[in-house]
Amino acid sequence: xxxxxxxVLALSALGTAVQAAPQLGVTSDHAPNAETVACxxxxxxxxxxxxxxxxxxxxxxxxxRARVLIGVARSLIATGQQEQAQQTLMLAMEEARSVQxxxxxxxxxxxxxxxxxxxxxxxxxxxxxxxxxxxxIRDQVYLALADEAGRLGAYGDIKVxxxxxxxxxxxxxxxxxxxxxxxxxxxxxxxxxxxIAFVGGLEDPKERYRGLVALAAxxxxxxxxxxxxxxxxxxxxxxxxxxxxxxxxxxxxxxxKALVAAGADETLVSAAYELALMHGxxxxxxxxxxxxxxxxxxxxxxxxxxxTAFKRIEGFDEGAGQAGYLAAVASRLPQGSGQxxxxxxxxxxxxxxxxxxxxxxxxRLTLLDGLVAGGHKAPAEALVKRIEDxxxxxxxxxxxxxxx
Numbered sequence: 001x002x003x004x005x006x007x008v009l010a011l012s013a014l015g016t017a018v019q020a021a022p023q024l025g026v027t028s029d030h031a032p033n034a035e036t037v038a039c040x041x042x043x044x045x046x047x048x049x050x051x052x053x054x055x056x057x058x059x060x061x062x063x064x065r066a067r068v069l070i071g072v073a074r075s076l077i078a079t080g081q082q083e084q085a086q087q088t089l090m091l092a093m094e095e096a097r098s099v100q101x102x103x104x105x106x107x108x109x110x111x112x113x114x115x116x117x118x119x120x121x122x123x124x125x126x127x128x129x130x131x132x133x134x135x136x137i138r139d140q141v142y143l144a145l146a147d148e149a150g151r152l153g154a155y156g157d158i159k160v161x162x163x164x165x166x167x168x169x170x171x172x173x174x175x176x177x178x179x180x181x182x183x184x185x186x187x188x189x190x191x192x193x194x195x196i197a198f199v200g201g202l203e204d205p206k207e208r209y210r211g212l213v214a215l216a217a218x219x220x221x222x223x224x225x226x227x228x229x230x231x232x233x234x235x236x237x238x239x240x241x242x243x244x245x246x247x248x249x250x251x252x253x254x255x256x257k258a259l260v261a262a263g264a265d266e267t268l269v270s271a272a273y274e275l276a277l278m279h280g281x282x283x284x285x286x287x288x289x290x291x292x293x294x295x296x297x298x299x300x301x302x303x304x305x306x307x308t309a310f311k312r313i314e315g316f317d318e319g320a321g322q323a324g325y326l327a328a329v330a331s332r333l334p335q336g337s338g339q340x341x342x343x344x345x346x347x348x349x350x351x352x353x354x355x356x357x358x359x360x361x362x363x364r365l366t367l368l369d370g371l372v373a374g375g376h377k378a379p380a381e382a383l384v385k386r387i388e389d390x391x392x393x394x395x396x397x398x399x400x401x402x403x404x
Contacts, residue, residue, distance in 0.1 A: 033051075033394075036051045036397055038051070039051045039397060040385050040397070045075075045401040045404040048400055048404055049397075049401050051394060052394040052398040052401075056068045062095040062096060062099045063108075065391075066092040066095040067392075067395055068395050069089075069092035070395075071395040071397075072398045073088040073092065073115060073119070075399065075401040077119050082119045085115075086120070089112050092108070092112060093112050093128070096112075102133075106132055106134075109128045109129065109131060110141055113128040113144070114141070115148075117149055117152070117161075118151070122145070122149065122154075122161070125145050125148075126161070126164070138166075139167060143161075143165070145157075145161040146161040146178060147178070150181055153182055153183060153186060155182065162175055172198045175194075175195070175198075176199070176214050179191065180214060180217055181262075187222055195214075199211035199212060199215055205239075205242045206247050206250070209242055209255070210254050212232075212235035212238060213231075213255040213258050213259065214262075216232045216259075217258050217261070217262035217264045217268075218262060220262060220264045220265055245279070246283055248282075250292065250295075252276040253276045253295040255275075255276070256299060260299050260302070269303070273303075277296075280293075280296060289315055290321065293315050293316070298329055299332070301329045301332045306333070306339065309329050310339050313325055313347075318353075319353075320363060322347050323363045323364075323366045327369055331370040331373035331374045333376070335374065340379055341382075344382070347367060348364065348367070351364060352386075358389065358392075361389050361393075365387075365392060365395065368399060368400075372402075380399075384397060
């Protein structure tokens with residue numbers, strides 16, 4: 001689909017609004033409607049967005065219109081139409097406000113504000129976030145804004161978002177984590193000095209170990225192997241002071257994640273993986289083990305340990321647990337994996353047993369996010385066909401559009 005056509009559809013969708021609904025073949029009982037079903041018979045990007053927007057026009061509830069518009073905006077972002085995406089997100093925000101419920105408005109801000117950063121509008125994202133009245137939630141969104149800025153390599157925007165946090169310590173950790181993903185050119189001396197000062201002030205052994213490995217990963221990216229090796233030695237000397245099976249498992253998993261995020265030397269990553277496997281294997285609590293698996297599984301999927309990554313799904317509860325884990329794995333898994341389709345089918349079969357169509361669709365959409373992020377077109381398309389509700393299926397089609 002041509003970008004201009006997609007943009008026009010997104011911007012004109014609600015111009016003639018609800019009066020057209022009876023002519024669009026959209027059902028009122030929230031089953032998949034004629035527009036989405038017809039598109040799924042022979043899906044294209046154009047019909048996916050068209051069906052999504054016609055569903056928006058026909059939808060009675062502002063919150064449901066907002067959900068689908070957010071999906072359209074995400075597709076606009078994915079196809080490089082930042083300005084149109086910004087306008088579509090603001091339209092979604094207006095629809096959410098039309099419900100006139102603070103809980104709905106604030107919930108939508110949590111979703112829309114980070115997408116505004118992804119669409120290139122940090123100022124609007126910050127303004128929306130400032131509307132949140134609960135400090136802990138507001139801080140969570142500021143961290144999400146920083147994540148999105150990090151994906152864009154926008155160091156200045158990261159700093160702005162983190163400067164708003166009520167808890168500065170969380171901001172320093174987030175900055176260190178995001179620096180691992182920034183290009184080498186962004187690791188200026190003054191920025192490295194700030195990271196070194198932060199890690200140097202850490203006293204808790206687990207935190208210090210994590211910080212030292214992160215600094216080592218950054219120096220590896222800079223090509224300073226001497227400093228990198230010295231920091232890894234210091235980290236190794238610090239590790240024995242980390243007490244507790246769970247703390248050691250978490251520390252080694254986070255260290256592996258840091259090295260992978262920075263694209264560190266393969267020998268370092270391999271050694272860190274073996275250490276994380278050893279300590280992670282000692283965790284006995286199913287809940288704690290799931291936390292470790294959620295960290296290790298996506299790393300394994302991206303680095304050739306696919307069988308192990310898929311095996312870990314057995315440790316998660318059917319439904320939400322497995323859908324969330326498989327989404328995380330799929331987002332990092334190279335395309336063409338023979339195991340993904342069967343794993344998706346198995347999880348979808350389990351989701352079919354969950355009570356309530358809305359809850360089932362929410363789990364399907366969680367899994368769809370991971371499939372779309374990883375570019376897995378065939379299982380994503382098959383999943384959208386199994387969505388039961390009209391606006392949820394429209395949302396799924398909108399997310400699928402850039403791959404069609």
